[in-house]
Amino acid sequence: MGLNAYYVPTKIIAGESCVQNSGELIRRCGKHAIIVTGAHSARASGALGDVISVLEANAQRYIVYDKVKSNPSVACCYEGAALARSEEADFLIAIGGGSPMDAGKAIALLARQDIAEENLFGAIYSADVLPMIFVPITAGTGSEVTQYSVLTNDKARTKMSLSSPFLFPQAALLDAGYLKSLPRSTLTHTTLDALSHSMEGMLSLRAGRMTDMLARESICRICACLESIASGSLTDAQRESLLLASTLAGMVIANTGTTAVHAMGYSLTYFRRIDHGRANALLLPAFLAFVGKSQPDRIGEILACCGMQSLSQFSGVIDGLLGERETLSPEEIELFSSIAVKAGNIRNCIAVPDEAAVSALYSRSLSGR
Numbered sequence: 001m002g003l004n005a006y007y008v009p010t011k012i013i014a015g016e017s018c019v020q021n022s023g024e025l026i027r028r029c030g031k032h033a034i035i036v037t038g039a040h041s042a043r044a045s046g047a048l049g050d051v052i053s054v055l056e057a058n059a060q061r062y063i064v065y066d067k068v069k070s071n072p073s074v075a076c077c078y079e080g081a082a083l084a085r086s087e088e089a090d091f092l093i094a095i096g097g098g099s100p101m102d103a104g105k106a107i108a109l110l111a112r113q114d115i116a117e118e119n120l121f122g123a124i125y126s127a128d129v130l131p132m133i134f135v136p137i138t139a140g141t142g143s144e145v146t147q148y149s150v151l152t153n154d155k156a157r158t159k160m161s162l163s164s165p166f167l168f169p170q171a172a173l174l175d176a177g178y179l180k181s182l183p184r185s186t187l188t189h190t191t192l193d194a195l196s197h198s199m200e201g202m203l204s205l206r207a208g209r210m211t212d213m214l215a216r217e218s219i220c221r222i223c224a225c226l227e228s229i230a231s232g233s234l235t236d237a238q239r240e241s242l243l244l245a246s247t248l249a250g251m252v253i254a255n256t257g258t259t260a261v262h263a264m265g266y267s268l269t270y271f272r273r274i275d276h277g278r279a280n281a282l283l284l285p286a287f288l289a290f291v292g293k294s295q296p297d298r299i300g301e302i303l304a305c306c307g308m309q310s311l312s313q314f315s316g317v318i319d320g321l322l323g324e325r326e327t328l329s330p331e332e333i334e335l336f337s338s339i340a341v342k343a344g345n346i347r348n349c350i351a352v353p354d355e356a357a358v359s360a361l362y363s364r365s366l367s368g369r
Contacts, residue, residue: 030090081110098141105149139242140190142250144172193277201252263343
């Protein structure tokens with residue numbers, strides 16, 4: 001068990017109409033906002049309209065940067081930062097799933113700090129970052145309460161993270177009503193991403209009593225909703241519970257980090273364009289089985305939180321949610337394994353797979369079994 005230390009400085013405001021009721025909080029952030037989001041989902045959910053209404057009521061200026069796509073690129077973040085600078089934006093509001101929120105952190109950083117692209121992932125960042133407010137509209141990444149900005153790095157042919165305590169948002173506004181417009185596939189994949197976060201948090205070398213308590217609550221809440229997600233019968237109360245569970249999972253990994261599941265999943269997303277949450281879920285059952293060989297009690301704790309009796313039961317539930325699995329060729333498995341073992345988070349686990357084990361995990365998860 002890791003150190004019993006815990007830190008998340010983000011103010012969390014949750015509940016119906018919490019954006020509309022946070023006018024004073026938003027007013028105090030600055031005079032000119034850059035809103036970072038994607039092209040469609042923020043508008044469809046109503047979140048963008050709500051944020052703009054508050055800004056206009058406050059007589060705050062704003063510019064919308066809505067060019068963020070899934071798995072945002074480094075180039076996208078530099079473009080957004082250039083816009084923030086040219087418009088003299090003095091705070092940032094990110095609306096969306098993990099992609100706009102992760103891009104938002106990098107934009108907030110680059111709008112204030114002159115960092116060459118080749119040094120971005122290895123630089124020492126200062127505290128001079130645009131103040132940030134995040135409005136999540138998926139129950140998945142938990143990025144609204146983490147210090148990580150996960151970006152696509154084409155030079156390294158994978159996803160990589162910026163990490164700094166200065167990248168925590170000042171506030172997160174959680175309104176589960178924005179989840180109603182999500183397609184079922186997006187809801188499924190983002191929920192499974194949050195589940196992976198909490199499970200990986202419990203398997204991390206940095207797990208502690210505080211993070212375990214949060215992870216257990218998150219896992220219980222998510223698993224209680226999986227049947228409703230599968231049947232398309234999710235209630236408003238369940239959406240609220242899922243959004244809270246996702247934020248709890250973010251609070252977990254903000255302190256524990258992720259593990260080999262994320263390290264392996266990045267290649268599935270980069271090379272095969274598999275949704276990040278789906279990529280994690282494809283790998284999660286096999287990874288739990290791998291860890292269970294040496295740490296059966298810990299896996300037993302996780303399954304108890306799920307309300308399940310065995311890994312085969314858990315795997316069956318995941319298979320039911322994912323449907324037909326993608327398959328990898330032997331050449332892809334070899335390439336992806338060689339990339340994954342170089343990731344720092346692959347060693348952040350109570351059972352660390354070597355390259356041969358990583359290859360076996362890919363094969364077990366995605367070889368057409």
